[in-house]
Amino acid sequence: xxxxxxxxxxxxxxxxxxxxxxxxxxxxxxxxxxxxxxxxxxxxxxxxxxxxxxxxxxxxxxxxxxxxxxxxxxxxxxxxxxxxxxxxxxxxxxxxxxxxxxxxxxxxxxxxxxxxxxxxxxxxxxxxxxxxxxxxxxxxxxxxxxxxxxxxxxxxxxxxxxxxxxxxxxxxxxxxxxxxxxxxxxxxxxxxxxxxxxxxxxxxxxxxxxxxxxxxxxxxxxxxxxxxxxxxxxxxxxxxxxxxxxxxxxxxxxxxxxxxxxxxxxxxxxxxxxxxxxxxxxxxxxxxxxxxxxxxxxxxxxxxxxxxxxxxxxxxxxxxxxxxxxxxxxxxxxxxxxxxxxxxxxxxxxxxxxxxxxxxxxxxxxxxxxxxxxxxxxxxxxxxxxxxxxxxxxxxxxxxxxx
Ligand SMILES: Cc1ncc(COP(=O)(O)O)c(C=O)c1O
Ligand SMILES: N[C@@H](CCCC[NH3+])C(=O)O
Numbered sequence: 001x002x003x004x005x006x007x008x009x010x011x012x013x014x015x016x017x018x019x020x021x022x023x024x025x026x027x028x029x030x031x032x033x034x035x036x037x038x039x040x041x042x043x044x045x046x047x048x049x050x051x052x053x054x055x056x057x058x059x060x061x062x063x064x065x066x067x068x069x070x071x072x073x074x075x076x077x078x079x080x081x082x083x084x085x086x087x088x089x090x091x092x093x094x095x096x097x098x099x100x101x102x103x104x105x106x107x108x109x110x111x112x113x114x115x116x117x118x119x120x121x122x123x124x125x126x127x128x129x130x131x132x133x134x135x136x137x138x139x140x141x142x143x144x145x146x147x148x149x150x151x152x153x154x155x156x157x158x159x160x161x162x163x164x165x166x167x168x169x170x171x172x173x174x175x176x177x178x179x180x181x182x183x184x185x186x187x188x189x190x191x192x193x194x195x196x197x198x199x200x201x202x203x204x205x206x207x208x209x210x211x212x213x214x215x216x217x218x219x220x221x222x223x224x225x226x227x228x229x230x231x232x233x234x235x236x237x238x239x240x241x242x243x244x245x246x247x248x249x250x251x252x253x254x255x256x257x258x259x260x261x262x263x264x265x266x267x268x269x270x271x272x273x274x275x276x277x278x279x280x281x282x283x284x285x286x287x288x289x290x291x292x293x294x295x296x297x298x299x300x301x302x303x304x305x306x307x308x309x310x311x312x313x314x315x316x317x318x319x320x321x322x323x324x325x326x327x328x329x330x331x332x333x334x335x336x337x338x339x340x341x342x343x344x345x346x347x348x349x350x351x352x353x354x355x356x357x358x359x360x361x362x363x364x365x366x367x368x369x370x371x372x373x374x375x376x377x378x379x380x381x382x383x384x385x386x387x388x389x390x391x392x393x394x395x396x397x398x399x400x401x402x403x
Contacts, residue, residue: 005312008381009273009348012372015292016273017359019049019384021057021377023269028061031261034239038247039256043087045225046072048262048356049270051373053384055079058265064107066225066260070097073106083107087222087258089136089184091157092116098123102131108220110134110184112159117168117178124177133172134182134220137165137207139200143188143226159185162207173216180216182258183208186224189263194237194245197223201249208253221250222258229267231353232306263356270355272297272307272371274334276347277326286321288340290349293325294332295365297351297358301331308352309335316341323349327366359385364393 008018032042043066044058050072055065056079064085065076076086088101089110098120101109111117111133124131138159160168165183172178185204187196201223208218223246228236246257274292281287299305309323318339325332334351343349362370372387 003271003376005271005273005350006348008374008376009275009312011381012374012383013387014273014275014348015296015371017354017371017373018271018273018381019051019054019266019355019373019375020269021054021375024054024057024265025061027265027269028058028063031239031243031259031264032062034243035257038243041085041256041258043085043222043258043260044265045260045262046076047360049266049358050075050360051384052079053375054266055081057375057377064258066262070094070100073097073101073104077104087134087182087260089186089260093119095119095123099127102127102129108132108134108182108222110136110182110222111168112136114160114164114168114171117172121172121175121177130177130179132179132181134184134222135160135165135168135172135180136184136186137162137204139185139187139203141187141196141200141203143191143196144193162203165207166211169211169216170214181218182220182222183211183218184222184224184258186226186260189226190228191226192228192234192236194241197226197237197242198245198249201246205249205253208250208255212253219255220258221246221253221255222260225260225262225264227261227264229263229353229356231267232308265356267353267356270353270358272351272354272358274325274349274351276343276345276349278345279321279343286319288321288323288338288343288349290323290325290334292334292351292371293327293366293368294329295327295363295368296325296371297334297354298361298363299357300334301329302361307334307354309338309340310350310352311340311343312348312350314341314343314347327368364388367393369393 043064045066059081065081067073068090086106087108091112136159172180274290278289294301320337323334369388373385375384
């Protein structure tokens with residue numbers, strides 16, 4: 001990426017998120033090409049970056065959407081995703097969310113418990129509809145990733161065991177209001193090893209075979225998301241290695257292959273721009289205080305996640321510094337012991353690989369306004385979300401204010 005960070009920061013101000021749309025297109029095409037020759041659909045996991053323009057960009061390329069709330073489903077529809085390319089996952093869907101998803105007639109509802117299945121059946125009955133469903137199987141495979149983003153073990157809250165899944169399929173198949181056409185799993189995020197994915201695919205494909213044997217015809221085989229990316233020096237899974245593992249496991253099965261990548265599509269398309277406010281040294285320890293904070297990008301605070309941090313256009317001897325924000329939490333940092341040259345007020349700092357789970361996990365903590373977002377495409381930049389204002393933040397409270 002050849003990006004004029006300074007020009008963008010000057011034009012749009014900081015803190016700022018920037019996403020390279022050409023990079024996103026390249027990621028989408030690389031993955032789609034690796035599925036060549038098979039029926040497949042890439043359901044972009046909207047939670048990674050839900051900006052409408054990002055979703056629309058992927059939709060124009062042919063992507064569907066994996067959503068985990070009715071809000072995300074609505075975003076996908078607003079952004080122009082075909083309703084038959086939208087799936088709705090998540091461990092806890094409310095009745096109103098189920099109802100709206102059924103009314104919108106989206107491709108699939110991914111179910112994560114027997115109780116949820118009964119709820120979906122009830123709502124479908126009320127609407128006089130048949131719900132196309134998929135069941136999330138928990139294959140009990142260790143994805144070998146950060147425990148907070150590991151989801152495929154029985155100790156995690158996600159999905160149901162194989163035996164339960166089978167019982168649910170048998171029940172759903174008999175129901176007038178349920179149509180069990182899909183199967184789903186997702187073992188975790190930031191996966192860098194193919195083995196857990198391969199093993200999970202095998203286990204779930206075997207289940208599909210046993211279901212087909214009892215005339216339950218699974219048409220959609222959804223391997224979830226989770227493909228890892230490079231933040232530091234990780235060795236990641238090449239797209240063809242990923243798809244080959246899926247192809248091998250599903251050999252002989254007549255299914256459409258679905259996957260739900262989020263981070264893979266957008267993490268390295270994005271960068272977070274922040275400016276230096278002050279420098280200080282406490283008992284020999286150097287701090288660089290910037291205008292962005294954990295409310296903008298929480299991954300370092302939450303997972304101790306590494307993001308490469310760079311001081312743009314600054315030279316000089318580098319010494320370690322903690323890059324911290326103005327929020328009143330000791331956990332408010334972007335990086336610790338980051339080698340940085342001497343810095344001055346208004347110098348620009350870029351936090352890389354911030355396109356996934358950056359803005360979507362942002363909050364208004366400390367009544368800090370959410371950052372603006374810009375897209376870069378074909379050498380041109382454009383605003384895709386305005387910087388939030390104080391007025392935006394208090395809008396839902398003001399009319400109730402009693403002084
Ligand atoms: C069901 C499901 N699908 C897709 C994703 C997207 O994951 P990732 O961004 O790691 O590809 C997640 C998040 O982990 C998820 O829970
Ligand atoms: N939010 C996490 C990933 C969670 C994936 C969602 N299931 C991250 O920033 O890495």
